Amino acid sequence: MPDSVLSARAATTVGRPVIDRLPTASTISGKIMNLFIVGSELPARVPIAVLRRDVTALVNACLALTARMLTGGDTAEPLAEVRADIMEWAHQGVTIGAMHKAVWVGAQAVFDHLTARARLDDDHLAVIETAHMFVHLSRELSMAISQAYLREMRVAGSDAADAVAAALIAGKATPAMARACGVRLAESYFVFAVEFMPPRSAGEPRPDRHILAHRTIRRVRAEVLHLCDDKALMQMGTDTATLLIPQDHFDPAAAERFVEQIAGAAQTQVRAAFVAAGAGGISEGVERAHAVLDIMRRLRRVGLERFDDLSLEYQLSRPGTAGRHLAALLDPLEDHPVLLETLTAHLATRSTRLRTARALHVHPNTVDYRLNKIAEITGLDPTQPDGVWRLRSALVARMTGAGEKELAAGGDPDQTAQAC
The missing domain is CATH 3.30.70.270 (Reverse transcriptase/Diguanylate cyclase domain)
Structure with missing residues (x-):
């Protein structure tokens, strides 16, 4: 990373670190919204609420990138978010030139906000270092814009x-x-x-x-x-x-x-x-x-x-006698939906009692009680390896069989899965 960027981390204006003076997204987003609304066809194709949210998301991503640069943090995540946001603008028909202008307007607004109250005698070095950091930021954003438009071209031509x-x-x-x-x-x-x-x-x-x-x-x-x-x-x-x-x-x-x-x-x-x-x-x-x-x-x-x-x-899950036999092992739980739900959650958490309790929002002792009831009713102990294996196999066979019944009746297998 350039020395100027490293220096900008420690730079202060009016006695405060530059990083502490970053503006909020709402301060910047209005300026960019005007670029897309005045003389643009975008609002006719994109709801204003969605447009406003997209602009705010892009501004937030750029501000996060700026903050990472000022603090020396990893910029990979905010850069990826910037690229994803810009790709959506490319898909909406915003030209690459208009996108560069929008990002430049935003960067200029942030720089002006950071240096608005800088004092000529005391803060000139901080302003210079901050300007150097913004040159580096502009280069990163220009590359992100080019990469986003290239990705959009790939998607459009697929x-x-x-x-x-x-x-x-x-x-x-x-x-x-x-x-x-x-x-x-x-x-x-x-x-x-x-x-x-x-x-x-x-x-x-x-x-x-x-x-x-x-x-x-x-x-x-x-x-x-x-x-x-x-x-x-x-x-x-x-x-x-x-x-x-x-x-x-x-x-x-x-x-x-x-x-x-x-x-x-x-x-x-x-x-x-x-x-x-x-x-x-x-x-x-x-x-x-x-x-x-x-x-x-x-x-x-x-x-x-x-x-x-x-x-x-x-x-x-394949049709057959063995699957039907295994599924029948859980028939005794038909009248105990809470126990069936507990068993499903317990197996989904790899038979971990505390995770099962968190998934069901109950006390671990409640899980213990229900698992004991399952063992009592089915004859298969969900706390022992052999019981877990057979109960897991029975649950898979049962769920698949239930899905086939729903499909035969014209039901929605996703709703069936959610109900299990």
Whole structure:
């Protein structure tokens, strides 16, 4: 980092550190709002409330970046947020020149605020050092703008690749068809099934939720293309995604980090599963990956699970006599929904009593009492390894069987999973 930036950390004006004089977002956002509203078509396409929130989010991200630079902190996180925010502006049709102007206006306003009361004799060195830091900040923001617009161009030009992904998933892709779309098929892929979990504070009006979901898809798509050097193929939905990543462009040991980066781009928790598949077996691989994802949903798992880690649960979810027999082990709990809920939570927390209590918002002694009742009613002790194994298997078989019944009756399997 340049010496001038290091000096700016200790700089003071009117007897106060510069870092303590950063303005609030509301002080700056009004100036940028005017740029987009006056003589712009944006308000006609974007609700004013959403526009105001987007401007405030971008200003907050830039202020966080400025604060990190002034204190010598890590700038990676605020820079990533700035890029994500600017990418949305690019998608809305804001030109790169207008985006540079908006960021420049904001940076100028912050600099003016920091130096407005500086005294010529006492604070001139602090003003110079702060100006040097803002030169460095402007360079970082210019790079972030260029990177964001480049990512938006990648996303906007991915329609042909999406057609290849759909054909692979349907088992209809051919090398000739892929070449016509500008895609070279790999011999084998890692198939990821990903589900984006709704934020806990999902209380937005329906049109706003639609906008947020659309933005999530674009952010995730851009992040995956960036991480996989544009080699990934995708089929994106509002709540789920299927990613096809050539095996020679991905290290499976880095899968957990990969999913964490997707979650960061989505700005929400995700659950994901992945399997390996040859180019001719993508359809089967997608079916298996999404089946594991469904099991994770029913077991209330989040994060990443490899197919091998849940292969037993997957097999138990297949129709058959063994599955029906295992599911019947929990029939005695039909009249005890609280005990069934406790068992589900206990197994979801890896049979950890204190975590189960926190998940259910009850005292640990209440958990102990309920687990003892489960052992008494079913004859299977959820505190012992053998009992845990059989109860877990029974729960998987039961949940899958319940989902099949709901589907046969025209029900919603997601609602069924939430009710379990």
